[in-house]
Amino acid sequence: MTALVTLRNVTKSYVRGKQKVEVLHGVDLAIERGEFLALMGPSGSGKTTLLNLVAGLDQPTSGEVLVAGDRIDQLSRGSLSDWRARHIGFIFQFYNLLPVLTAEANVEVPLLLTDLSRSERRRRVQIALELVGLADRARHKPNELSGGQQQRVAIARAIVSDPTLLVCDEPTGDLDRQNAEEIMNLLQALNRSQNKTIVMVTHDPKAAEYASRELHLDKGRLANDSRRAA
Amino acid sequence: MKMFRQIGAVTAMNFRSLPQRVSTSLVVVIGIAGVVAVLVSVLAMSTGLIRTMQSTGRDDRAIVMRNGSIAETSSALDRNSAKLILDAEGIKRDADGNPITSAETMRILSLRKKQDDAEINVILRGVGPKMLEVRPELKIIEGRMFQPAVTEVIVGKAAHSQFKGLNVGDVVNSRGANWTVVGVFETGGDAHESSLMTYAETLISIDQRGAFQSVTALLESPSAFQAFKDSLSANPALAVDVIREREYYQQQSKTMSTIISVIAYVVGGIMAVGAVFAALNTMYSAVSARLQEIATLRALGFGSTAMVVSVLAEALVLALIGGVIGALIAWLFFNGNTVSTSGGGMGQMVFELAVSPPLMILGVVWACIIGVLGGLFPAMRAARLPVAMALRAV
Numbered sequence: 166m167t168a169l170v171t172l173r174n175v176t177k178s179y180v181r182g183k184q185k186v187e188v189l190h191g192v193d194l195a196i197e198r199g200e201f202l203a204l205m206g207p208s209g210s211g212k213t214t215l216l217n218l219v220a221g222l223d224q225p226t227s228g229e230v231l232v233a234g235d236r237i238d239q240l241s242r243g244s245l246s247d248w249r250a251r252h253i254g255f256i257f258q259f260y261n262l263l264p265v266l267t268a269e270a271n272v273e274v275p276l277l278l279t280d281l282s283r284s285e286r287r288r289r290v291q292i293a294l295e296l297v298g299l300a301d302r303a304r305h306k307p308n309e310l311s312g313g314q315q316q317r318v319a320i321a322r323a324i325v326s327d328p329t330l331l332v333c334d335e336p337t338g339d340l341d342r343q344n345a346e347e348i349m350n351l352l353q354a355l356n357r358s359q360n361k362t363i364v365m366v367t368h369d370p371k372a373a374e375y376a377s378r379e380l381h382l383d384k385g386r387l388a389n390d391s392r393r394a395a
Numbered sequence: 396m397k398m399f400r401q402i403g404a405v406t407a408m409n410f411r412s413l414p415q416r417v418s419t420s421l422v423v424v425i426g427i428a429g430v431v432a433v434l435v436s437v438l439a440m441s442t443g444l445i446r447t448m449q450s451t452g453r454d455d456r457a458i459v460m461r462n463g464s465i466a467e468t469s470s471a472l473d474r475n476s477a478k479l480i481l482d483a484e485g486i487k488r489d490a491d492g493n494p495i496t497s498a499e500t501m502r503i504l505s506l507r508k509k510q511d512d513a514e515i516n517v518i519l520r521g522v523g524p525k526m527l528e529v530r531p532e533l534k535i536i537e538g539r540m541f542q543p544a545v546t547e548v549i550v551g552k553a554a555h556s557q558f559k560g561l562n563v564g565d566v567v568n569s570r571g572a573n574w575t576v577v578g579v580f581e582t583g584g585d586a587h588e589s590s591l592m593t594y595a596e597t598l599i600s601i602d603q604r605g606a607f608q609s610v611t612a613l614l615e616s617p618s619a620f621q622a623f624k625d626s627l628s629a630n631p632a633l634a635v636d637v638i639r640e641r642e643y644y645q646q647q648s649k650t651m652s653t654i655i656s657v658i659a660y661v662v663g664g665i666m667a668v669g670a671v672f673a674a675l676n677t678m679y680s681a682v683s684a685r686l687q688e689i690a691t692l693r694a695l696g697f698g699s700t701a702m703v704v705s706v707l708a709e710a711l712v713l714a715l716i717g718g719v720i721g722a723l724i725a726w727l728f729f730n731g732n733t734v735s736t737s738g739g740g741m742g743q744m745v746f747e748l749a750v751s752p753p754l755m756i757l758g759v760v761w762a763c764i765i766g767v768l769g770g771l772f773p774a775m776r777a778a779r780l781p782v783a784m785a786l787r788a789v
Contacts, residue, residue: 222782246697265411
């Protein structure tokens with residue numbers, strides 16, 4: 166297997182006031198294509214920071230970040246935007262849907278950054294919504310949908326442009342148990358049937374059980390790395 | 396193409412979320428409408444004054460004054476000079492061959508405004524017997540023409556409407572003389588309608604003066620002006636300045652219209668600074684309210700240019716609405732309103748505020764500038780937003 170994501174000796178520090186806070190200390194990590202990785206650890210362990218680096222939302226203080234063959238730690242802000250549009254699908258804890266747009270318009274947003282025709286965009290939006298089981302809610306606005314439905318729309322938005330990598334930040338953090346299970350089943354299905362590579366940050370051990378690999382972070386260092394048999 | 400699609404999509408989202416931010420957006424619209432309404436209405440004074448002065452005078456009429464005089468009121472021409480002027484080349488002559496001129500004198504009358512009882516200075520112009528030939532545009536619209544050798548006056552339409560005690564039959568007392576109003580005249584809305592007229596010899600006699608102040612001559616044609624001027628300049632017995640009548644009135648209004656324009660731009664400028672801050676505040680609020688959307692769109696790969704353009708477009712549209720409302724307010728409430736102000740050497744000038752289309756466009760341009768200035772920094776904030784941090788803050 167080829168590593169889709171490679172991190173070499175990555176550090177990340179922030180300056181808060183006069184204090185320098187080091188969040189990640191020399192992290193080395195490889196994520197294979199087709200893996201479903203759950204990143205776990207206590208608050209402040211650096212999970213989200215690591216996710217942001219892999220997703221190209223942030224730059225490391227030092228070290229190399231290679232995703233889909235690109236050294237994204239060397240890209241400019243503008244190039245990084247284009248790179249994210251091509252390679253990353255995001256799923257957020259609070260869905261981050263655009264409240265003024267319908268479900269289908271929300272799903273279409275990433276496709277506006279492509280050269281696809283309007284009819285092709287519509288076709289792909291339809292497929293994505295069918296895949297998450299929400300084709301009948303296409304014309305509804307986010308405030309007309311339940312939390313679980315909103316997260317399904319967000320998943321449809323994340324997969325509609327067929328990105329290289331799906332990154333999920335606490336995707337079940339705002340959902341009840343039943344909805345959380347449905348969302349995790351959906352993500353697992355995407356990983357298994359569509360071979361989507363997924364990196365997911367979660368606090369929830371039950372959510373982590375759906376992943377094929379669990380990685381624990383503690384105080385900015387990789388603490389435990391375990392793979393689950395399919 | 397992708398860039399335009401990005402800009403279009405983000406801008407459309409901005410506008411669709413406007414109803415959720417209606418109160419803060421109204422601050423910008425109302426603020427800018429106020430600035431534009433004030434700016435346009437004050438400038439309308441200047442425009443109205445200039446328009447009235449530009450409509451006064453003709454190119455084929457010339458005013459002769461003493462050398463170095465800046466206005467008729469500061470000029471003096473003795474009877475001999477006034478006579479010599481009649482012999483100059485270029486003056487139109489009547490059927491009997493007499494030159495069509497009017498040797499004139501004037502003095503200030505103190506009257507009161509109808510509106511606020513304020514005391515103001517109005518010109519009483521003494522004119523020659525051929526005045527109606529010199530100024531054929533003068534029409535009596537009420538009463539009759541004054542008679543020579545009696546203290547009778549006719550009053551301009553604008554003066555009649557703005558100042559007290561100028562109805563036909565009223566008597567204006569000044570320096571011991573009682574001037575009876577016998578008629579009201581109009582001259583097509585020009586500066587003369589703000590004045591009173593009587594027979595020059597009567598005025599000179601009452602005031603015990605020995606001289607005129609100017610001579611207004613009707614020329615054979617506009618092109619005869621140079622010959623007329625050269626002829627007077629060549630006469631060693633005369634020390635006079637000659638100016639086309641239209642040019643004279645434009646010069647007279649220049650100082651006052653400049654002062655009004657300066658006031659308009661200073662007041663408008665101060666208000667505009669306030670409006671820029673209001674726009675800044677509103678657009679910063681708009682960016683803050685949409686932080687989640689902006690961070691999400693940036694995460695999904697939308698570029699910073701689309702963010703800048705969308706915020707600027709919103710500020711510009713709000714400013715444009717404010718500007719158009721302000722210009723319409725100025726037009727609805729002030730266009731055509733009659734006001735009066737000091738007209739330099741013309742005494743009190745009555746004129747209509749003119750909210751002209753160019754003035755309204757100027758107001759809207761000001762509004763757009765305010766909008767762009769107010770939107771620029773919030774737009775830059777939206778563009779420079781650290782995406783990872785903003786997503787975490789949501």
